[in-house]
Amino acid sequence: MYFGKGSWKSFEQGAEKEWLVANGLGGYAAGTVIGANASKYHGLLVAALNPPVERVVLLAKLDEQVEAGGITYNLASNQTNGEVTHFGYVHLQRVIIDPLPCFIYSFSDITMEKHVFMLRDQNTTVILYRFYNGALPATLRFTPLVNCRDFHHNTYYGQLNFNSQPLKRGVAVSAVSGVPPLKIISSAGRFNKRDDWYKGMYYARERERGLNPYEDHFMPGYFEVKIDSGEVKTITVVATIEEKFPADQIAANGEGYLLQEKVRLEQLQAQAGYSEPLARQLVWAADSFIVHRRSTGTKSVIAGYPWFNDWGRDTMIALPGLTLITRRFEDAREILSTFARYCKDGLLPNMFADGDREPLYNTVDASLWYFQAVYKFLEYTGDFDFIRSEIFPVLRDIIYCHVRGTHFNIKADEDGLLQAGSPSLQLTWMDAKVNDWVVTPRHGKPVEINALWYNALCVYEKLCRHYGEIFPYGDLPGKVENSFIKQFWYSDAGILYDVIGPDGKKDAKLRPNQIIAVSLPHSMLSKNKSMIILRRVWQELYATYGLRSLSLRDPEYKGVYTGDQLCRDGAYHQGTVWGWLIGPFISAYRRINAYSPASREQAERFIAPFIDHLRDHGVGFISEIFDGNEPVKPRGTFAQAWSVAEVLRAYVEDVLEIKPGRG
Template identity: 35%
Template sequence: MHRVAFGAQVCGDLGEGSVREWLVPDGRGGYAMGTVSGLRTRRYHGLLVVAGKTPSLRYLGLASLDPVVTLASGTVVRLGTHEWADGTVAPAGHRFLSGFELVDGLPRWRWRIGDVVLERELAMVHGRSSVAVVHRLLTGGPVSLRLEALCTWRDVHAERTAGSAEPEVTEVAGGCVVEGAYRLRGPDFRGAGAWFRGVRHREEAARGLTPTEDLWYAGSFHAELRQAGDTASVSAWAEDLDVVPEPAAAVVSSARTRNRAVVAAAAPGGEAQATLALAADAFVVETATGPDVVAGYPWFGAWSRDTMLSYEGLFLSTNRAEQGRRLLLGYAATLSEGMLANTADTGSVEYNTVDGTLWFLHAVGRHVAVTGDNDLAAELLPALRDVIGAHLAGTRYGIQADPADGLLRQGVPGAALTWMDARVDGEPVTPRTGKPVEVNALWINGLAMMIRLAWQVGAGAGQAALAHSAALTSFARRFPAKAGLLHDVVDGPDDDVLRPNQLLAWSLPYAPLRPSPGALQIIGAALMTPLGPRSQAPGTPGYHGSHGGPQASRDRAYHTGTVWPWLTGPYVEAWRRLGVSAEQTLSDADGHLGEYGLGSVSETADGEAPHGATGCPFQAWSVAESLRVRRLS
């Protein structure tokens, strides 16, 4: 595993220690998440975030568990760290941190107060909304330890304030139940009951969102740590409140054992690959309806495009084929009018992508190619034929193979159907109406996959063979532009803005064209950064090099210059088609594993140096594509 560890200079600096975030998932879409310094910088940070019926419906419960140490001298030292609405940081427990590290993917902090060293470890029960927090005296003592529980119960995307009703806290054996939703258990619980008003989240302020909330001080747990090795632990869990989890120390030990097994099952080839294999585990979840993929933490749920684009990296590169098989069958059941449901974070089923279904064809094809599972191919073949037929006849949003040339066209006013789907004031930033290059590369790839699957199970390919021949011929005629590059969109009218989408036309298994070295060199020179390609070349109309500020500013920059690490996969694969190694491109990003979302890869980064990470600190397709191309190297 790539070692992630920081000393006092990082942990004790709220600038350095608060931009590095850790994540512990529960395997259901819930999580614990925070920063190295202990400061909660996002509304999404907390020790118990509970997933609802879907991964996108999450609720924050236990926000913080603040240690307060009383030394033998009577001196009281508060080790929590909070920022308030006026900018004050108090208490400032980060100043006592001597170190932070990830051990088998789990966070560990150590505070030093003179000769007293207190350690905290944290883990979640896989498959249950349950967190365990263990405190251990390493040196010094005796000390008295108080653990103050700051609580709420709210949607993670919102805030709760003292203007609302006080949370209902019911004392039970060993602790309390908050709002009937989750339970806290630990040593010598003493109820309290007071609002902590004006807790500030600096990252939400930077994003132009409401930056403050109020937290409820539900009570505290108390223990005497008399000698090195003594521990005090608190557990918090939702659902089945009468079923007490195993002891906290055992939860931590079990989580470490499981994480090591996850890495071993993926058979990684190096430190970075081992780290990415464990990172991938965070996104694969089991829900009430079966396996699914969380697109990114902390705010995304499941999106079909992200799931299918990530499929090979998350499932086939980590030896999760059986779980992946169930996922593919589950998603196939959502097909309607030849389109895969994009069950995003709206709480309703939507059909609003042109490429999500094509990535589904790709995922099925790769699954069968890697596993030899012809039974799955035979089971899904009728549905895949329906997909092809619907795209040839025409389906929602003007999506149809043009009868004149066989290329796939899409788009209606106000819609943004490709992966470059950001909108501001309801209008697409990059509408790309017409025939986008990567959509048609995926269309041709999907048709070829369909032909291959039909052949493998001894069935006819139906309309796919003729459709593939027509589209392949037309692609070679319509998309080439100057210097070996490809148009980004044709018939929309033609769009020659230099974007990375053309990489898919050279990198997919059944790519329609072979790249030229000169074209890849032009793309590399204009788009490549240490974290991956920019979404648009600097100096072109509408380019934005900074991805930050309020939502409208971020959305304008989202696909107009912002770096997308997932595109490293197609870039590396395109060079490999020419027999050229791109190992340096992969190793350039290794340092990122300890910069932002620790042990993972971010969603995006600024287009301009130093390419600070932005977006979700933990993003599924960024991890999946990096893992996929590394496993193939």
């Protein structure tokens, strides 16, 4: 993807597009295409001290200046105290994301390229400059803006005592006990120590989210590199907290490490086997979410960058797109095995806790989505032996515990339907809560939970048959099917009720949860009912990049997701558009229309807007959420795992019609 000056006619326009590179540990580097930090989550090195969590902002950015012929060209872009104070983006000529970011600056008769990438499985960022000098000698100066704080927080002058120690080709900076020193090394030039602070950096993203938008950064000094007239010079800067690979060794071979990372990414493309640009870009995007978790010693899935951790529900929904469509079958096995190992009383973890603490299990749908992930895994791999030996006993336990009853009031009722939660305990994906205010109460029998419950029973029954075992629950799937149709079908409105409360009260709000009941491989709905539901969802919930979480005709509909936490959480599931829901929507549409050529063309029209979206918000990624109101502005995390995964899965399976194959 190529961007030119038309993408940053103003500071504000350029700051809307964010880039990301990740290291496979939960650490990352991110910023805007114009080089400004517009969020407290931006930084050139955000290290995961306890992968994939305990993320710490260490190197916020590098601000560059070039002096030639007595003129100083400031390449830095910053907002300070709410105003643009550094306009370096005017010298920015092009930005290339392929998928690693490259920033090309042009001024006088000088061109400078700036490449940013991370080393895999290291908390190390490499910034590689290629300097094409003009007719006059020049001096490149770059100043590190350093921090040492949890990436959710802000730092201010006087809060931390930074200690900077000059190194042979750079500097080591420390501030907080338990956080390794940040080493910044340059392959050329010299470091000039001069302690100072950059005060009042302004983050427009945080202002938009109703949070404190100001921060100060420590500056330990600056690097200075002399460049002869007409010289083409490569300067490699390494920012790291690692000891196993000396920073000066990396700096001495920056080009080699850049090539190594490019080769790794191309190998992922070759493994996936797609030639279409959209599929290729999403395969690259998928790689960023698959991370190593130290506490389990296995792979996990980061739910979204920059601020989410790894969650069970998100992992199971995203697993087919991230690991099966991309043919990363070993990663899929590892993730399925990990969650099997941590299954407790029939529940999969909602979230792994930091360190050695027990995971949190407060979710009803992670365990049910697990069955769907296993089903898709078998479609793509046919590895029934692995499922039999490691996963099938866990599936048996999940069904048993749900029938008998387990934590959080999760239990199959006498009618076979699954109930869960309480007025103060929300267990579905629509779980926004502000203090004691439950924004979308869905305790009782939620529609998608019972659709997933039926699907899980059917998957388990088929596996029992395949392995020559007796399905111990008789006609429970049939009982669930009959109860579901009888209780959830709202014929007058042509929809499914969203929730049936403990008192039998039925919630008739039009929400997207019912599309899951249409899209799952084992559905209780007739073709006619499915078609009616799909049409209502399309008319009132579809919004270009996903489905609204509530009908725009509902009096409680909130069409804009912005403001402080109260405002944002109040809109999160009350109208906000969710990108991941486009996947089940497209799959449901194709199946209902018998995979006709016309339905394939329409599915392609559903996918097409995402090609444009890849150039907006998170460049090369798909956002978490969008406003329900036009123009459906992207919000939330700029790179969301299940959004990327479900768009990729639906595109490959339902548009390209590349069906699961045994690998």
